[in-house]
Amino acid sequence: MYRTHNCGELCNKYLNQDVTLSGWIHQIRNFGSIFFVDIRDFFGITQLIISKKILHTDFFLRKEYLIQVKGKVLKRLSRNYNLYTGEIEILVSKIDILNKSLLPPFSIEDNTDGKEIDRMRYRYLDIRRNPIKNNLIIRHNLMLEVRNFLSQKGFLEIETPILVNYTPEGSRSFLVPSRIHMGKFYALHQSPQIFKQLLMIGGIDKYFQIVKCFRDEDSRSDRQIEFTQIDCEMSFVKVHDVLVFFESFIKHIFKTIKNYEWKKKIPIISYCDAIKMYGSNNPDIRFGMKFVKLNHIVKENNINFLKSKKLVIGIKIKNIDDIDNNLINFLLKKINKKNNFFWIKCLIENQILSSNNVQINQNFSKFLIKYFKANPGDLLFVSYGEKKDSRKLLSEIRIEIIKKLSLKNKNNYEPLWIIDIPLFKWEKKEKRFKSVHHPFTKPKDEDLHFLSINPKKVRSQSYDLVINGMEIGSGSIRIHNKKIQNLIFQHLGFSLKEIKSNFGFFTHAFEYGAPPHGGIAFGLDRLISILLGGENIKNFIAFPKNNEGEDVMTNSPTFFNNNIYN
Structure with missing residues (x-):
């Protein structure tokens, strides 16, 4: 042996x-x-x-x-x-x-000297290192726990097709030519969305699948062109039912895998409030720093250069002594070169330190410090201008500060449900509406009348789970009425002929007693990344692609040889 x-x-x-x-x-x-x-x-x-x-x-x-x-x-x-x-x-x-072995291109140690390109090219050597090996072990344990938990709760694991018909809504699809049916193509599915809804119509009460999905889009540190998701669907549920169940699910996962326990309920806020309070639809709420509207303060203090601005907002960062002024200026230069913000630092004995890119009235600065109830060591940022631009800039400043603060708070988790997300977004270039989630998302009942007069106001029965500023899960209650589904397709620019051609089999199924249903999908790669405090999901995937969507180890993608199909 x-x-x-x-x-x-x-x-x-x-x-x-x-x-x-x-x-x-x-x-x-x-x-x-x-x-x-x-x-x-x-x-x-x-x-x-x-x-x-x-x-x-x-x-x-x-x-x-x-x-x-x-x-x-x-x-x-x-x-x-x-x-x-x-x-x-x-x-x-x-x-x-x-x-025997050649001399490895990098050290097989926990703290390796290997660059990412070499670690990707020789991934089988990288897997020998404890950090990658242990990530894969925990990934296995996570998948096992997901299967056990959902199975015990009555969910049935069912595999759905990967080779599917191409549908023109959503991200770009990867196409696979058919050898038998020359000139025809399959698409690699972007998610099992339609099939899991058909399972509900087929009488399956609860479904789940740990499934590979494929989207032809740009890769980055938290996104791969092929990724794994925990896909779930339930019959006879409303938004509240889904949020309650999957709150217990995510708490169980963190307790079992991380031994981290959330005793309080996961807070729920609307998309509109998330934008107003944090300037983001996936905010990191660990450090507070909610946006405070200051327009009325500007008018009361007669601050001329701010009075004409549509929105003046600020945030307070508590006890920021460990971030010096040079770092603050570096962060601000990285974010924006325009002079549409300023900062004020509260010092001891009623002294203040402010940025010099605008002339700030000392009395106004002291008033702001009092208004924010700032203590020595606290830092104020104020952004002003158009509503969208002001929120975007302050959000970017907030995110950069959080990156610094989170280095000492990697094991602190703050989850958040975002609900009432808009159903549509307007694409200026294409001059048409697109779905924020997907075209099968049910509108809120009280907003249905807006479909005919102002589709931008229609909110959806959707929900995102955000943890520490990263979207971990996303789902919705689905449309189960054929008339509403066809109406949504028409708002997305599909003709009746296109609806029948691309989705006819699906909408026809609605005529056979489709139940109310809804679900959610969690990004497995992102979930394990945040569980283990990682910043790059590639470290939690056995054989990932690089940020250009390439596998440098196997040299894919490569040029196509027509002889393969002869």
């Missing part, structure tokens, strides 16, 4: 036993007549003592050589408390090289 034990299990109870281990050479220390060698496998590291007497004259060892050793377990003179096997070592009596 290749091994009697793994490299992470031996301890004092195995003393004086003969064992066989197999693994990669992690470290070699040459002490003349003997070598101290650390051997590593999936489970851990064990120290070996190898006498040069047992080695052939032409025998050569190097890091990442795969070896098999036989020997006796001895008590280690100096215990290594960083290893479970640190109490023992193996006196090797026989060694064989199972496979």
